[in-house]
Amino acid sequence: MRKETKIFLLLSGVAFLSFKSITGPELFSVPTNFPRPTYHFDSNPLSRAGVELGKTLFYDSIISSDNTVSCGSCHQQSAGFTQHGHVLSHGVNDQLTKRNSMPLFNLAWSGSFGWDGGVHDLDFFAVSPITNPVEMNESLANVLEKLRSSPQYPALFKSAFGTEEINTERFLKALSQFMLTMVSANSRYDHYMRYEGIEFTKTELEGMELFKKKCASCHSGELFTDFSFRNNGLTHLTENDFGQFEVNQNENDKFKFKVPSLRNLSYTAPYMHDGRFTTLEEVLEHYDSKVEKTDFLDKALNKDGRLGIALTPDEKQKIMVFLKTLDDEDFVKNPIFSEGSLLNPILAKNINDDLMNFKITDKTQRELLNQCVESYLKIKSAIQANKSKVAGNEAKKLMKVLAKMNIQEVSQKEFFRKYQDKLFFDAEHIFEGEQSTDHQLDHFKDLSDHLYILIASFKAYEQTLYFNQCQESAMDWLSDIPTDLFVVKNCKEIQTKILTK
Structure with missing residues (x-):
């Protein structure tokens, strides 16, 4: 058995726990063993409707010139979002491109895209294949016209962005929203690193140590890439692909290609930018x-x-x-990413399904959890009064209380830490968003849900509380009075669950 080591970063006396959900745990969550994403979520906040629209566009061949090629044609889920069995990807009229399809996952952590790194923002990633004469051979103007003339897309755009107007920005951001949800972090390795009941075999441990010594100078970190561009000594099978040189015309960058992640290698063969190797043995x-x-x-x-x-x-x-411990079978089989699956019914999970039947026996920990409730109610009142700085200060106090909590019961520890981390992340964003009540409100629903799950699971409340849900506004909140409407408008029906001592 391994000895578990916990590392906390201290900033202004506050312990920062693991970085968690960006826009709600259903759409995008940062695995606790991953670094912070680099994607600019503030300029493209994820929504269920936006992700659903993005997925529909991803699998629709309407975005190619002859309506035969979609993003999903070259990026197939069962192959780790590469093109299974193809050395080079195929475009319109079955033309061969000059590169093997790169896998699509964990894109929120990448600052450049494609084998040559020619795109530096995920929101513009789709422009290259759409306009490439061999891949989709289409113009953005034609794509937008086809979408506007479609019987389904105006309504989908209105649901996602509040307007039926279809423009380039919304089109590309919708695709990004879906691709951002493609997080692969449920491999055997991930479970091992997160202490989730998995132990490596002797051979796996020896392989991991060898990997660190022999391979990790390029394939580093939890993402198994340093995102650099390197010439790895391949013979030039053709002279028509110069790698990063084609982007920047720097002679020193000839034949340099992006270091790919080594996750999901069992699904993503063949390997290298030109697909020349069919097995890991060859690599x-x-x-x-x-x-x-x-x-x-x-x-x-x-x-x-x-x-x-x-x-x-x-x-x-x-x-x-x-390397096989990096395979994430759940990712390649998850119906949320599959063509034709309905995203919303899968994501619209009953929050009560997460409740557990625990009890806090330690008086100090019970008092701390009730302090969390008190801080939460003050945050709610401040947001309701449009006092964003006050809400931020109260969120900071909540973070300090959370940092003091430590449930020791073995059967309860993992569950508690999970929601302790989520609450800390929610409070952190309310604290950091003190310049904008709207930004704070975006994270307040998650804060409400996570606190409700925690206190309802541990029966740790010293007063009667009310958990309120308004389906029309997708807003949840806790209150200490039975008829608290908070900031909800146009809510036909509020469902309330009473939590009593």
Whole structure:
């Protein structure tokens, strides 16, 4: 068994716990073993309608010139959102492109896109394949006209953005919203790193240590890429693809391609930018003995007079065993990402399904949880009065109380920490959003849901509370009075659950 080590970052006396949900746990959550995303969520906040629209567009071939190729044609879920079995991806008229489809997942952490990094913002990522004459061979103007003439899209855009007007910005942001939800973080490795009841075998552990020594200089961190561009010593099968040089015309960047993530390798073959290797054995053999001394070869592959990375047959086998722990079967089978699946019914989960039947016996911890309730009610009152700075200050106090809490009962610890982390994240964003009540309100619903789940599961409240839900506004809130309308408008019916001592 491993000894569990917890690391907390202290800032102004407040312990920052794991970074969690951005726009609600149903749409996008940051795994606790992942770093902070780099995507600008503030300029494109996710919504159920926006994600649903983005998914519909992703799988619709209407965005290609001959209406035969969709994003999903070259990015198939069962293949880790690559094009299964194809060395090079296929475009309109079954033309071959010059590159293998890159997998699509964990895009919120990337600052550049494509093998050559020619796009630096996910919101513009789709422009390249749509306008490429070999891939989709279409113009954005034609795409928008086809969408406007469609019987379904004006209503979908209105649901997502509040208007039937279809323009380039909304079209591209909708695609981003769906692609941002493609988070792959449920592999055996992830469960092991998050202490979720998984232990590695001896071979897996040895493979992981070998990987750290031999491979992690490029494939680093929890995302298994440093997002850099490197020349990895491949022979030039053709002279029509110069990699990053084609973007910046820098001679030093000839034949440099993006370092891909090594997650889900069992699903994403063939490998390399041109799909030349069909097995992981071939990939490791290349790095061991077939690296070419080309111009601008990466320094990591030319050390001490030796090309490549020295690997024994036993080391290769152990590394491959470890790499299989990065496969996320849930991701490639999750119906939320599948063509034709209905997103909303899957996401519209009854919040009461998450409730547990626990009890806090420690008096101090019980008092702290009730202090959380008191801080929450003050945050609610401040938002209701449009006093964003007051709400921010109260959120900071809530963060301090949360940082003091520590449930020790083994059967309850993991559940409590999960919602402790969620509440801390929600409060942090209300604190950071003290310049905007609207921004605070976006996170207040999540704060309400997570606090309700925690106090209802642990029966830890010293007063009668009311958990209110308004379906029309998708707003939930807790109150200490039975007829609190909060900031909800045009709500035909409020469903209220009473929590009594």
